[in-house]
Amino acid sequence: MTRRAGSRASTNDLTVPDGSARSPAFEVRGLTRTYGTGDVAVRALRDVSFEVDYGDVVCIMGKSGSGKSTLLRLLGLLDTPTSGMVLLNGIDVTRLRESRRRVLRLGRLGYVFQEYALLPELTAEENVYLPSLMSGCPLRESRLRARQLLAMLDLENRARHRPSELSGGQQQRVAIARAMVNEPAVLFADEPTGNLDTESSEMVMTALSQMNAELGVTILFVSHDPDDRRYAKNLIVLRDGEMVEDAS
Ligand SMILES: Nc1ncnc2c1ncn2[C@@H]1O[C@H](COP(=O)(O)OP(=O)(O)OP(=O)(O)O)[C@@H](O)[C@H]1O
Ligand SMILES: [Mg+2]
Numbered sequence: 001m002t003r004r005a006g007s008r009a010s011t012n013d014l015t016v017p018d019g020s021a022r023s024p025a026f027e028v029r030g031l032t033r034t035y036g037t038g039d040v041a042v043r044a045l046r047d048v049s050f051e052v053d054y055g056d057v058v059c060i061m062g063k064s065g066s067g068k069s070t071l072l073r074l075l076g077l078l079d080t081p082t083s084g085m086v087l088l089n090g091i092d093v094t095r096l097r098e099s100r101r102r103v104l105r106l107g108r109l110g111y112v113f114q115e116y117a118l119l120p121e122l123t124a125e126e127n128v129y130l131p132s133l134m135s136g137c138p139l140r141e142s143r144l145r146a147r148q149l150l151a152m153l154d155l156e157n158r159a160r161h162r163p164s165e166l167s168g169g170q171q172q173r174v175a176i177a178r179a180m181v182n183e184p185a186v187l188f189a190d191e192p193t194g195n196l197d198t199e200s201s202e203m204v205m206t207a208l209s210q211m212n213a214e215l216g217v218t219i220l221f222v223s224h225d226p227d228d229r230r231y232a233k234n235l236i237v238l239r240d241g242e243m244v245e246d247a248s
Contacts, residue, residue: 026051057218129143
C-alpha cells in the first residue's frame, strides 16, 4: 500500500482481476465526504489518498467518529463521495451509474459487518450461497461452493443450522463465507470482531487471514483493537477524517 496516488491509463474493461493480476487493486484520490450542509455539515473524510495492492490486508484504525466506516462505505460502493475518486482498473467507480455499481458490489466486492446480518430463517449454507444464486449461478454449483467455504472455516457440521443456533464467532465466520462465495477481488470488514470475545475474535481474524492467504482476496478491515494490527500487512490511521502517520 502506498499513500501516493499514481496516474494510470483508463480502460473500458471493468473486470477486476484476481490476486495474480497487476496492482494496485484500487486507488483512492482526494476522497472527501461531508454529511449535511451549512451549519450542520460534518466533514467525515477529508482529502484521503492512497493505493492498495492486490493481495494486501489493510487495517483501518482511529478513534470513534474519525471516519473509518465512512471510508469503508465509500470504497465498498455503498456510498458516494462529496469529491474525489476511487479507481478500479483506472476507472472512477464513484461516477458509474447505480446499475453498474450494483453489479460490481455483488460480483467483485465482499462485505462483513459487525452485526453479521445473516438471514434468520435460512440455514448457514443457504445464507452463504444466496449471493451466488443472485448472481445467476446454478443452485448445485452455488451449494457446492458454499459447502467448500464452510468446510475451509471449520463449519461443515454447522451447515444446516440456523443463525440462532450458532455462536457469535460461528455466525461471523458464516458471514465471511457468504462474503467470499462470489470470489470477490476485495473484501471489506467493518469491525468484524466488535461483538465478539477474545477467543472468537481470534478465530474470525484467523478466518479472514486464511481467505487472504489461500484465496488471494484483498482485505480492508476496521478495528478498534491494537492487537488486530498483527493480521494486517498495512495500516491506515484516521484522525478527524484525515489520514495521519501512525502516532503510536
Ligand atoms: N449519515 C450521517 N449523517 C451525518 N453525520 C454522519 C453520518 N454518518 C456518520 N456521520 C458522522 O461522520 C463522522 C465519521 O463517522 P464514521 O461512522 O465514519 O466514524 P467511525 O470512525 O466509523 O466511528 P466508530 O468507531 O464509532 O464506528 C462522525 O462524526 C459521525 O457522527
Ligand atoms: Mg464505524
